[in-house]
Amino acid sequence: MNEPIPTVTEADLHAYVDGQLPEATRARVEIWLRENPDEASKVATWRAQNAEIRTLFAGFETSKDSDVALVARRRFAIVWPRYSAIAACAVVLFGLGALSGYYGPQIFDKPQLQLTEVQTFPQEAQNAFLVYAGEVRHPVEVFANEEEHLATWLGKRLSIPDLKVPNLQTVGFHLVGGRLLPVDGRPGAMFMYEDQAGERLTVLVGRNPANRTTSFRFASADNVETFYWIDGELGYAVTGEISRDTLRKVAEECYRQFPS
Numbered sequence: 001m002n003e004p005i006p007t008v009t010e011a012d013l014h015a016y017v018d019g020q021l022p023e024a025t026r027a028r029v030e031i032w033l034r035e036n037p038d039e040a041s042k043v044a045t046w047r048a049q050n051a052e053i054r055t056l057f058a059g060f061e062t063s064k065d066s067d068v069a070l071v072a073r074r075r076f077a078i079v080w081p082r083y084s085a086i087a088a089c090a091v092v093l094f095g096l097g098a099l100s101g102y103y104g105p106q107i108f109d110k111p112q113l114q115l116t117e118v119q120t121f122p123q124e125a126q127n128a129f130l131v132y133a134g135e136v137r138h139p140v141e142v143f144a145n146e147e148e149h150l151a152t153w154l155g156k157r158l159s160i161p162d163l164k165v166p167n168l169q170t171v172g173f174h175l176v177g178g179r180l181l182p183v184d185g186r187p188g189a190m191f192m193y194e195d196q197a198g199e200r201l202t203v204l205v206g207r208n209p210a211n212r213t214t215s216f217r218f219a220s221a222d223n224v225e226t227f228y229w230i231d232g233e234l235g236y237a238v239t240g241e242i243s244r245d246t247l248r249k250v251a252e253e254c255y256r257q258f259p260s
Contacts, residue, residue: 008032013039017046053216122219122226124183125204125237128190129224132179133200133240140177140192150178154189158207160234166203166257168193171249173201183235184208193250201240201247203254209233218244227251231258 008029015021016029033040132139142150147165155163157180165175173193181188183206191203216229227247228237236258238251 008036008039013043014046017043017050049218050216053218120184121206121230121235122217122228122237122239123221124188124206125202125226125228125239126219126221126224128181128204129202129226129239132190132192133202139200140190141179143177144175146177147175154178154180154205157187158189158205160205160207160259162259163189163205164257164259165191166254168250168253171246171253172196173250176200199240199242201238201242201250203250204235204237204239205258206235207233208235218247229255234258 012021012025012029016026021029033043142153151163151165155161165178168174172195174195176192176194178189178191181190183204186207188204188206190205192200193203194200216227219226219228223241224239225242225244225247226237226239227244227250228235229251230236236254238247238254240247240250242250
């Protein structure tokens, strides 16, 4: 009698889509997906989103001398002769975000745990949007007329000396202001923007030294859409009740302007 296939978690599915599962686990997930067509459809959607995001950020696929050093600083044993090809790919893929998870379990320990940590970030971004976007009198702590002070204050709290407040006027949104708020138990920054129709969106910035990968993803909750990415120790998220096309344009503009 065949043994039942153990339940596959959402973290397992994300790792499967990103190519971060060992061969044995990947085969088990594929069997489970064949028996769960609804989940297989979800996985197919995630893969399509990854392809769209990869295309969107193809213009930013660049490498820097510091990328190799960044990989080398990770506290993991790497046999460089064996992984020289992976290291070469890392220089190019780090800027794009390693969307396909090429680093995988060979370089990073416990990829499923890391992925679960990343998954909490869009939830915090959505919560911040829902709490503050509807505020009329007190949506932010510091308003747009003190933008320079806002950038200096939040940059100091997040230890980002070159933090700049993104200018989103080219995509139809002007700055309302910003505030300090907790992100994963650490100081985080939220910037709020508004278009001519009064539609608001928020941009969240958080720091987490445990971040070990870069990824670009969409997350949805009811009518709230979030586009988020992790760049080294910093996480960024753009959230609003707007179309994904508009969200992409805003995220692309933020990506250009935020420090990397």
